[in-house]
Amino acid sequence: MIQEKELSEKFTKLLQKLNDASDKKQMSMLLDHPWHSPNEGIWLKKRENLSIYGTEFYDYATEEERQRLSIMETATWWHTFVVFENLVTEYYLKIINHESLKAFPEVVRYMHHFCREEVTHALVFRKAMKHFNIPPFPVPDNLKDFYKDNASIIEFPLKAIFLTILMEWFAENNAMLDCNNDFVSPLSRAIAVEHHKEEARHIEWGKLMMREFIEVVPDFLDDAREYTAPFMRNLLDMATCNPETYDRVGFTHPAFQDYERLFETVLFSENRKQINRKIMEPLIRFFIEIEVYTPDYHEIWEAARFGEDIEFVLEKERRKIVENDNLLEIPISHV
Amino acid sequence: MSEITEIEKPSEILKTVDEVIASMQYRFHPENCTNLKAIYQWQLKNPDRNFYISIDCGTFQITEGEHPSPNVTVETDTEVYLKLVNGQMKDVIAVVTGKLRVRGSISTAQKLNRIFI
Numbered sequence: 001m002i003q004e005k006e007l008s009e010k011f012t013k014l015l016q017k018l019n020d021a022s023d024k025k026q027m028s029m030l031l032d033h034p035w036h037s038p039n040e041g042i043w044l045k046k047r048e049n050l051s052i053y054g055t056e057f058y059d060y061a062t063e064e065e066r067q068r069l070s071i072m073e074t075a076t077w078w079h080t081f082v083v084f085e086n087l088v089t090e091y092y093l094k095i096i097n098h099e100s101l102k103a104f105p106e107v108v109r110y111m112h113h114f115c116r117e118e119v120t121h122a123l124v125f126r127k128a129m130k131h132f133n134i135p136p137f138p139v140p141d142n143l144k145d146f147y148k149d150n151a152s153i154i155e156f157p158l159k160a161i162f163l164t165i166l167m168e169w170f171a172e173n174n175a176m177l178d179c180n181n182d183f184v185s186p187l188s189r190a191i192a193v194e195h196h197k198e199e200a201r202h203i204e205w206g207k208l209m210m211r212e213f214i215e216v217v218p219d220f221l222d223d224a225r226e227y228t229a230p231f232m233r234n235l236l237d238m239a240t241c242n243p244e245t246y247d248r249v250g251f252t253h254p255a256f257q258d259y260e261r262l263f264e265t266v267l268f269s270e271n272r273k274q275i276n277r278k279i280m281e282p283l284i285r286f287f288i289e290i291e292v293y294t295p296d297y298h299e300i301w302e303a304a305r306f307g308e309d310i311e312f313v314l315e316k317e318r319r320k321i322v323e324n325d326n327l328l329e330i331p332i333s334h335v
Numbered sequence: 336m337s338e339i340t341e342i343e344k345p346s347e348i349l350k351t352v353d354e355v356i357a358s359m360q361y362r363f364h365p366e367n368c369t370n371l372k373a374i375y376q377w378q379l380k381n382p383d384r385n386f387y388i389s390i391d392c393g394t395f396q397i398t399e400g401e402h403p404s405p406n407v408t409v410e411t412d413t414e415v416y417l418k419l420v421n422g423q424m425k426d427v428i429a430v431v432t433g434k435l436r437v438r439g440s441i442s443t444a445q446k447l448n449r450i451f452i
């Protein structure tokens with residue numbers, strides 16, 4: 001019985017640390033960002049991380065269009081965060097009310113912190129969109145469906161927690177790669193960095209939950225081995241480009257009319273492949289560690305176009321290159 | 336979603352949904368669904384056509400209409416569906432441009448690409 005499981009000492013200690021950190025300091029919508037920094041001509045994400053960078057479409061765009069694209073692509077992210085943070089809060093509060101975690105009060109205490117933090121995040125991202133006068137984006141149905149239809153609450157909500165950290169971890173890696181640098185506006189950078197401080201705890205908590213409970217939740221692993229690769233591929237592709245973002249920039253070059261070619265070029269560009277690899281590398285190491293990836297399932301990863309990334313990570317392991325993926329231990333300047 | 340459609344470029348172009356359905360028996364791989372029981376629903380638009388495939392441990396059956404509780408639902412335009420089946424459009428492009436919507440269990444959905452090859 002899961003409910004009778006005795007929590008390991010390591011888990012209990014780390015959980016205590018996470019609860020203490022949230023008790024001590026949580027993000028403020030009013031105080032933690034430079035809301036008065038100037039807006040004129042700024043970039044919200046790094047030039048090299050624009051979806052069109054490194055493709056012919058980058059050359060077709062004017063400098064002003066590229067700058068606007070940096071605003072729109074970041075704003076779509078902010079808006080996606082708003083939607084998902086609301087969804088996750090709904091799910092987690094439902095889990096708390098459902099009492100399936102009643103036997104583990106410290107876990108529930110952390111989930112309360114988690115929800116409180118997500119509510120603030122959503123408010124901050126909304127405030128940022130207003131600050132830049134950007135109306136909400138329609139969030140692609142597919143993106144919502146993948147989460148909604150799969151994170152259903154079963155007796156023990158490990159799947160919902162797993163899908164949530166997958167999204168949080170991938171989104172954080174992406175946001176930090178895009179925004180944590182001098183090139184972007186101080187406000188955009190602060191939004192990413194302040195968010196990251198709390199998300200790092202959410203992600204480490206999720207990993208902790210996986211390590212502690214994965215063995216005792218029946219069928220969890222079998223199922224995760226099937227859906228994780230296609231789920232991650234969908235997240236990556238759908239987060240890279242969406243029609244509304246390009247529409248709002250209003251590119252003048254006629255090549256931008258051909259969406260199929262534009263999307264194909266962007267999604268399969270070498271630059272995107274490299275960014276995606278940086279995003280995925282620590283996740284893949286985690287999948288290997290908890291055996292969500294095993295060679296028996298390699299075909300599924302290959303079909304989801306992760307074959308080379310898996311090889312890259314395995315090769316590092318063979319060469320005994322050890323990476324520290326604990327987000328609480330990596331200085332923000334290095335993320 | 337990118338990995339679930341049953342595309343592998345067919346040797347000749349399938350021009351209608353009926354032709355696609357007729358081709359399924361030749362593309363079916365029972366060895367890849369020996370333990371699977373699942374309903375895959377297709378909802379095509381312009382012209383409208385609904386059908387579902389019931390997989391039952393190594394066998395399959397196609398039924399016209401709508402199933403009350405499918406495990407996976409695929410919604411798209413007939414034109415896009417034919418392009419996908421014929422390998423003229425990548426499923427990932429159909430997904431990111433919003434032309435293909437996949438609902439339901441992602442692990443069940445992704446099994447489909449090994450069932451009809």
Ligand SMILES: [Fe+2]
Pocket residue numbers: 085117118121195199
């Ligand atoms: Fe958040």
Ligand SMILES: [Fe+2]
Pocket residue numbers: 118168198199202
């Ligand atoms: Fe979070």
